Amino acid sequence: MTLTTRFAPSPTGYLHVGGARTALYSWLFAKKNGGDFVLRIEDTDLERSTQASVDAIMDGMNWLKLDWNLGPFYQTKRFDRYKEVIQQLLDNGHAYRCYCTPEEVELMREEQRAKGEKPRYNGMWRERTDYPADKPYVIRFKNPLDGSVIIEDLVKGNIEISNKELDDLIIARSDGSPTYNLTVVVDDWDMKITHVIRGDDHVNNTPRQINILKALGAPLPKYAHIPMILGDDGKRLSKRHGAVGVMQYRDDGYLPEALLNYLVRLGWSHGDQEIFSRDEMIELFDLSGCNRAPSAFNTEKLIWVNQHYMKSLDPEYVASHLQWHMDEQGINTDNGPALSEVVKVQADRVKTLKEMAQISRYFYEEYQEFDEKAAKKHLRGVAKEPLKLVKTKLAAISEWTPENIQAAINGTADELEVGMGKVGMPLRVAATGGGNSPSLDVTLALLAPAQVVSRIEKAIAFIDARAQQ
Structure with missing residues (x-):
């Protein structure tokens, strides 16, 4: 079987650096093992998903040259397949209709909190068949009541979760639309994903997805959960720490090679080596080298890496990226020295290409x-x-x-x-x-x-x- 990884962003915003690192690790793992890399757009959130966000994701992937050889696949074009699988789970007794209203479920949880119990759906409709007529319902997966799920995580090691900790999650909403955990399972199954490499904010979803895969008789992929990226203040990376969208780093004057090199080291290491060419990343990357602890984003380190690449890459190539910044700043480079010559004399004097453009205006006007x-x-x-x-x-x-x-x-x-x-x-x-x-x-x-x-x-x-x- 061909090793297959996937990157599956939701198009509700830009491609952020955490997503880019996940895409990079998935891409590297597939490349190293001669496998396939799938791009899947998880756009079932119809209210928040936009074409502009899809374009932003594609722009970020293309700028970083993280090329996919399968896809992009869009979940919104696979609703018939999801309905088919939901019906299969109903027919096999692994799912059921639940007629509880949201208010009734919230009341259950309030009562459980009052007793000091974990708030959860209590399985009221799990074994019932006295379905009321003309009343809306959701479909819930019948999670096993006993035993546990063991995630053989390739980064974190074995993680065991008792099935008693998991309630019967909704796999289809009252309007019939599938939920995240159902669509992911079906997609990973149909697309023959062998390795799921993703952020560790998905650890709680994994046992639920494994149980659904087992109920379908589908093969289980191997999982690797990558710790999150933190800001330098120890809190989860967000806009308050500065640029977090990939294309913002382009706008700020970083080379794609610099951002990739920085991201590969932000949670993975190979000895003390800091600088990696793309070929070296592919050759050396292994999930066993990933850290189990979160990594802190350090802009000063990124600047250092960017300066290295501005000085060491072919000046003609650096100039091709500098041209974008010259255009952005309204500098006409038709009359003046070749941009590659400017790169040669300015590269060791600046931190970014944006700064290089700013200080080179006098060459052209x-x-x-x-x-x-x-x-x-x-x-x-x-x-x-x-x-x-x-x-x-x-x-x-x-x-x-x-x-x-x-x-x-x-x-x-x-x-x-x-x-x-x-x-x-x-x-x-x-x-x-x-x-x-x-x-x-x-x-x-x-x-x-x-x-x-x-x-x-x-x-x-x-x-x-x-x-x-």
Whole structure:
């Protein structure tokens, strides 16, 4: 039998990082074992499910390149199959009609709470057949009364739950629509899922699903429940901790490789190794390496990983992602250096691609004004002579290279018998509009010669205007 895993999100919002990590672990496990990876959209919550959320999930999966080879399957297109299985359970005596109203069930629970008992449905209609006419009913699964369910969890170890702890759960609502625990069971059965890898918030559902599978005579998948992700304050990760949607990380300037690498280590380890290529993840990933305890999300660690990938991946590839941010910030890159060249000089100076785009604007468009602090410090009267001389030397360069540019800067400092800073800093402010840039020779080499000369003239005019105030 082919090993088959699945990722089964509900389309009621974005693809959050917890879901992305579950998808990644399921994807890696299937890839490593030459298996299938199923994408299933659990959209039976008709009030909350939206096409926009489906699109957001797909966007996140595609951005991370977590490709599925089976699906996507939509539960809303399988209602006939669910009704068939519900009828099968009724016919085999594993399910029954329950005519209790929600108010009656709540009254049962209140009485149980008053006695210090666990609140639950008490099985009132479990063996009855005196069905009233024209009264709405739900269908409940007849859970075993004795024994226990043992989950042979591949992450947490064996988990045993007594059947006495489980009540007869509803598998079909009064309108006939199936409930979550029924649809999941049927889907996992029909799609031949061999391994269910999911968050440990589903541990309570697993014994119920195992009992339904046994009642249907269906094979049991193996289960692996991954501990949740916490914020740095020890509480469950949520919006208050910052970005939790996968595409928000793209918007904030992270590379997909960085987020994947960070997520694979957020609950799994292979020795002390921190950086994993996609191929290494597939080769080394194993469920036995997953932690049993929750993991805390650390944005500073993610930034470190992102910086590693910005510096180490092919600049052409990084530039393809940087282009999106340039477009978002309204920076037209048609006229200016190749983005890959910008990546080479800026990658070790920033935390994110968004920041890289922000500080690289001067390569592609004229700045409107000088940075006030930099201009006040460096565009003073004493800078006029160095700027005029270096402009002349730069304009005379026949081959516009970093080496020749540096020679012109050095020559200016030598001729005027001043330190390099007296030439370099005014020139940097003139060329970029601010006081920070990569190495000056490389920065100027990425600008057009005429552009550099024009900006120096702009700086000299600024100095003159300032002197007349």
